[in-house]
Amino acid sequence: MESQPGKWWKRSKGSGWSLNLGVDISVLLPALALSLLGVAMVYSATQAKPEMAHLYLKQLTWIGIGCVGMLFFSSLNYQVLMQRYAYPAYWALVVLLAILLAAGQEVAGSKRWMSLGPVSLQPSEFAKIATTLVLAKYLSSRQDRVRSWDTVVGAFLLGGLPMLLILKEPDLGTALLFMTMVFVLLYTVGVPLKRLLTIVGGGILASPLIWMMLKEYQRKRLMVFLNPNADTLGSGYNVIQSKIAIGSGQLMGKGWLAGTQGQLKFVPEHHTDFIFSVLAEEWGFVGSVALLVLFLIFILQALRVARGARDLQGQLIAIGLTTILAAQVLINLGVATGILPATGITLPLISYGGSSLLTTYCIIGILMNIWSNRIVK
Amino acid sequence: MLWDHFLLRKEEEFQKRVKGLGLLLMAGFGLVLLRLIYLQLFQGGVFFELSARNRVRLIPIKAQRGLIYDRHKELMAGNVPSFNVSLIPAALPADPTARQQEYALLQKLLALDDNEVEEKLNRRRFRFFEPLRLKGNLDRITAALMEEHKPELPGMMVLTESQRFYKNESLGFHVLGYVGEISERDLALREGYQAGDIVGQSGVEKIYDHYLKGRNGWLHIEVDAHGRQLGILGREDPWTGHNLVLTLDRKLQAAAEETLGERRGTIIVEDVRNGEVLALASSPTYNPNVFARGIPKDEWAKLLANKDFPLTNRAIQGLYPPGSIFKIVTLTGALQDKFIDPQHTFLCKGIYWISTWPYRCWNDSGHGMVDARRSLIESCDIYYYQVGLKLKVEKLAQWARRFGYGYPTGIDLPNELAGLVPTAQWKERTQNMPWFPGNTVMFSIGQGYMMATPMQILGTLCAAANSGVIYRPHLLREVMSSSGRIIHEVKPEIMFRVTASADVWSLVQRSLTDVVNSKRGTGKQARLVNIKVAGKTATAQNPHGEDHAAFGAFAPADKPEIAVLIYLENAGGGGAEAAPLARKVMEAYFGITTGEMVEAK
Numbered sequence: 001m002e003s004q005p006g007k008w009w010k011r012s013k014g015s016g017w018s019l020n021l022g023v024d025i026s027v028l029l030p031a032l033a034l035s036l037l038g039v040a041m042v043y044s045a046t047q048a049k050p051e052m053a054h055l056y057l058k059q060l061t062w063i064g065i066g067c068v069g070m071l072f073f074s075s076l077n078y079q080v081l082m083q084r085y086a087y088p089a090y091w092a093l094v095v096l097l098a099i100l101l102a103a104g105q106e107v108a109g110s111k112r113w114m115s116l117g118p119v120s121l122q123p124s125e126f127a128k129i130a131t132t133l134v135l136a137k138y139l140s141s142r143q144d145r146v147r148s149w150d151t152v153v154g155a156f157l158l159g160g161l162p163m164l165l166i167l168k169e170p171d172l173g174t175a176l177l178f179m180t181m182v183f184v185l186l187y188t189v190g191v192p193l194k195r196l197l198t199i200v201g202g203g204i205l206a207s208p209l210i211w212m213m214l215k216e217y218q219r220k221r222l223m224v225f226l227n228p229n230a231d232t233l234g235s236g237y238n239v240i241q242s243k244i245a246i247g248s249g250q251l252m253g254k255g256w257l258a259g260t261q262g263q264l265k266f267v268p269e270h271h272t273d274f275i276f277s278v279l280a281e282e283w284g285f286v287g288s289v290a291l292l293v294l295f296l297i298f299i300l301q302a303l304r305v306a307r308g309a310r311d312l313q314g315q316l317i318a319i320g321l322t323t324i325l326a327a328q329v330l331i332n333l334g335v336a337t338g339i340l341p342a343t344g345i346t347l348p349l350i351s352y353g354g355s356s357l358l359t360t361y362c363i364i365g366i367l368m369n370i371w372s373n374r375i376v377k
Numbered sequence: 378m379l380w381d382h383f384l385l386r387k388e389e390e391f392q393k394r395v396k397g398l399g400l401l402l403m404a405g406f407g408l409v410l411l412r413l414i415y416l417q418l419f420q421g422g423v424f425f426e427l428s429a430r431n432r433v434r435l436i437p438i439k440a441q442r443g444l445i446y447d448r449h450k451e452l453m454a455g456n457v458p459s460f461n462v463s464l465i466p467a468a469l470p471a472d473p474t475a476r477q478q479e480y481a482l483l484q485k486l487l488a489l490d491d492n493e494v495e496e497k498l499n500r501r502r503f504r505f506f507e508p509l510r511l512k513g514n515l516d517r518i519t520a521a522l523m524e525e526h527k528p529e530l531p532g533m534m535v536l537t538e539s540q541r542f543y544k545n546e547s548l549g550f551h552v553l554g555y556v557g558e559i560s561e562r563d564l565a566l567r568e569g570y571q572a573g574d575i576v577g578q579s580g581v582e583k584i585y586d587h588y589l590k591g592r593n594g595w596l597h598i599e600v601d602a603h604g605r606q607l608g609i610l611g612r613e614d615p616w617t618g619h620n621l622v623l624t625l626d627r628k629l630q631a632a633a634e635e636t637l638g639e640r641r642g643t644i645i646v647e648d649v650r651n652g653e654v655l656a657l658a659s660s661p662t663y664n665p666n667v668f669a670r671g672i673p674k675d676e677w678a679k680l681l682a683n684k685d686f687p688l689t690n691r692a693i694q695g696l697y698p699p700g701s702i703f704k705i706v707t708l709t710g711a712l713q714d715k716f717i718d719p720q721h722t723f724l725c726k727g728i729y730w731i732s733t734w735p736y737r738c739w740n741d742s743g744h745g746m747v748d749a750r751r752s753l754i755e756s757c758d759i760y761y762y763q764v765g766l767k768l769k770v771e772k773l774a775q776w777a778r779r780f781g782y783g784y785p786t787g788i789d790l791p792n793e794l795a796g797l798v799p800t801a802q803w804k805e806r807t808q809n810m811p812w813f814p815g816n817t818v819m820f821s822i823g824q825g826y827m828m829a830t831p832m833q834i835l836g837t838l839c840a841a842a843n844s845g846v847i848y849r850p851h852l853l854r855e856v857m858s859s860s861g862r863i864i865h866e867v868k869p870e871i872m873f874r875v876t877a878s879a880d881v882w883s884l885v886q887r888s889l890t891d892v893v894n895s896k897r898g899t900g901k902q903a904r905l906v907n908i909k910v911a912g913k914t915a916t917a918q919n920p921h922g923e924d925h926a927a928f929g930a931f932a933p934a935d936k937p938e939i940a941v942l943i944y945l946e947n948a949g950g951g952g953a954e955a956a957p958l959a960r961k962v963m964e965a966y967f968g969i970t971t972g973e974m975v976e977a978k
Contacts, residue, residue, distance in 0.1 A: 188394045188395060190391075245428065280413070296406050315391065326402050339409070339412055
């Protein structure tokens with residue numbers, strides 16, 4: 001199956017869309033397993049509060065919706081996707097994020113949510129995909145000039161625009177994900193490591209300036225990170241309780257629905273940001289390692305897709321999307337176990353949340369399409 | 378060639394960098410793994426101890442239930458503080474004998490039945506960390522006693538909460554309803570409730586529970602191994618429920634209940650101009666405070682066994698024949714559909730034969746030649762038998778439906794009944810018998826199979842008063858937040874619009890006025906001195922005993938404000954028994970609104 005790169009799709013259907021049911025099991029299977037694990041955890045985490053006890057059903061529904069999104073993207077040729085939809089989707093989301101900032105309703109101190117009838121969506125979740133696509137397109141188009149500074153600056157501008165809007169919501173964690181993704185893409189496309197480190201160094205030097213830009217609660221979180229015992233009822237309280245929950249799970253855990261930390265609601269937001277503490281408490285070290293292994297398989301399979309992609313564009317998309325998911329997993333686990341400061345990032349596929357699930361499944365769909373269009377040697 | 382080589386080098390570089398990325402990620406996972414090994418395996422024991430000693434209790438702070446006012450903002454249902462004893466199942470001793478000892482002590486101190494604690498615990502299958510209410514409405518001495526015994530009773534807590542209190546005791550019971558602890562079944566079915574929540578079980582307490590209940594808060598308290606409170610860690614404040622302002626007029630309600638007295642039956646007063654229910658009395662009644670305090674088992678059993686059904690709201694759950702009040706419907710239909718003209722007379726000889734079956738008029742000696750007006754004024758049955766036979770069952774049923782019979786009125790009370798408008802098909806289906814002309818004549822005077830709630834019958838008076846317009850009866854005027862902001866305002870809603878010509882309505886209205894005000898009218902006893910009343914009597918036969926007495930009225934006859942319906946079970950004649958009660962209620966209404974007593978002659 002040899003053909004001209006970048007042209008072959010023109011010979012297929014004009015829309016570039018053909019139903020792809022040849023599901024790539026190696027990415028999907030760990031994802032489905034993780035999702036079901038997530039439903040079980042959301043169920044356990046919400047049973048103590050009757051008004052939330054039905055959330056696991058919503059989570060199941062979103063998995064179904066996510067699968068539809070996945071099939072859609074796995075059936076839509078990614079080169080067509082890039083050609084026609086990457087920039088429109090990117091700009092649409094940038095505008096949406098700006099509108100949200102200007103006119104959105106504040107929920108629990110931030111403007112992350114957009115209400116659409118019965119469901120609330122987080123445009124920042126979908127912006128992750130759109131920004132990755134645009135960056136992949138930009139960088140692959142400047143393949144021969146990657147070492148020039150203007151390429152680097154352009155990439156930072158493209159990634160920085162949605163990032164700043166999200167930072168302003170305020171959602172520090174998601175904004176950091178964008179930054180990470182830009183760095184990783186620049187690295188894989190061939191920008192010398194030295195140059196990237198220079199930028200990081202510059203950032204550190206500018207940090208007093210950033211400190212001044214941070215919101216009060218964000219500063220507090222950083223401070224608490226440095227000394228969690230100082231503020232047991234504020235942000236540090238979450239981390240301490242989460243650590244107690246995780247640690248008390250020991251080897252085998254306390255059993256499903258039997259975690260005292262989670263059931264007693266010591267750990268706040270434990271169906272979203274701190275859901276790992278529920279799993280670690282109830283299913284112990286064994287369950288935690290199983291989760292790690294599943295995520296590792298999932299991410300390594302996604303990287304395999306990147307390495308097999310037919311063109312640079314496909315490689316970069318896969319790398320970027322994988323980076324976002326992997327960084328999210330690592331940051332969330334790092335926060336829950338007390339390695340990193342609390343950032344308010346959800347655990348993909350496990351935490352409760354429709355937008356996040358839908359986004360993750362769409363990412364899987366795109367990866368599946370890139371994989372099915374690989375050059376078979 | 379050179380280009381290919383370049384691409385190849387690029388590809389190699391890329392693969393190398395992706396590998397590097399993979400390694401970086403694996404290092405990240407490795408770091409998390411190391412952290413988990415440290416937290417769960419090395420420090421696991423320490424953290425387990427910490428979690429076991431993590432004796433934070435989450436105590437729900439029950440939201441204050443919203444208040445219920447009458448239309449003049451006079452309080453009808455409020456709250457009073459009370460103590461209750463609750464138990465956190467998860468905090469009970471693990472040892473079975475110690476546990477049994479605790480149950481026994483609790484039962485002794487609280488004067489509960491043997492095994493009652495265990496039974497209550499068994500009913501709760503989840504939520505072991507939420508307090509389970511053992512007994513409410515404790516007096517101060519028992520509350521203090523329980524506090525004293527706290528060290529011997531791990532998991533036991535004495536909580537202060539607010540209890541529903543109906544200021545006027547049983548006044549307005551069937552409208553207000555009563556409250557009680559949510560059942561385990563409702564807890565599973567309804568969203569947004571917690572164990573131990575007090576919810577409305579009937580009346581507006583039930584139908585507007587979502588407004589009244591508010592939202593519970595939480596108190597995070599730290600306790601020691603003995604359950605003693607060490608400190609408060611955090612607090613989520615509860616939200617007080619919204620207040621209801623009803624359409625009810627407390628004074629008029631009191632007058633209606635007093636007028637009704639011990640009789641079994643119902644009195645409804647409604648503003649015909651907008652459907653606001655001003656008074657709704659149903660008898661026998663009950664004191665809802667008994668429920669709020671927690672009704673004892675034997676009292677509850679007695680209440681359920683009571684043959685007079687005090688819990689039934691007869692105004693919307695009693696099904697009765699509308700009797701002669703239905704003649705308004707039959708006459709309107711016959712005139713509007715031109716089956717007869719107003720001057721057309723029928724002969725009443727006191728008895729009417731359909732082949733060999735005799736159908737009697739209430740007046741044995743007969744009314745002679747009767748036209749439309751006289752038929753209503755003197756309530757001649759035989760006139761209506763003959764009109765009914767012209768209309769036939771289909772038309773009668775159609776007109777009954779146009780007046781709202783057969784449909785629940787949609788009043789804001791739970792479990793309203795729809796009544797029954799019979800048709801030939803209905804009889805065929807349910808009794809497997811054909812419809813007979815005899816059924817039609819009974820239908821034409823609102824008897825036989827016809828069944829309606831007093832609220833529906835009142836609608837007929839409203840239609841007559843308003844020339845066809847029937848507003849939906851309602852009890853809620855507005856919902857106010859606890860800070861006084863108006864959340865919801867109820868707008869009048871036209872429920873039915875009975876179409877008939879102005880001549881027909883005028884004739885009906887003049888006739889109904891004469892029912893009360895002319896010499897031969899059947900409703901003379903409802904007459905007021907300075908306000909003209911229009912009305913219609915009904916004496917409904919029923920197979921289970923004495924006739925039901927009913928009277929429907931509206932006043933002032935020329936510019937109607939209110940409609941009144943009196944329906945008394947097994948009380949005798951409508952003119953003699955029900956009409957005087959209507960007079961008393963209307964006296965009260967006009968006395969209240971004009972500030973002076975209106976007396977009958």
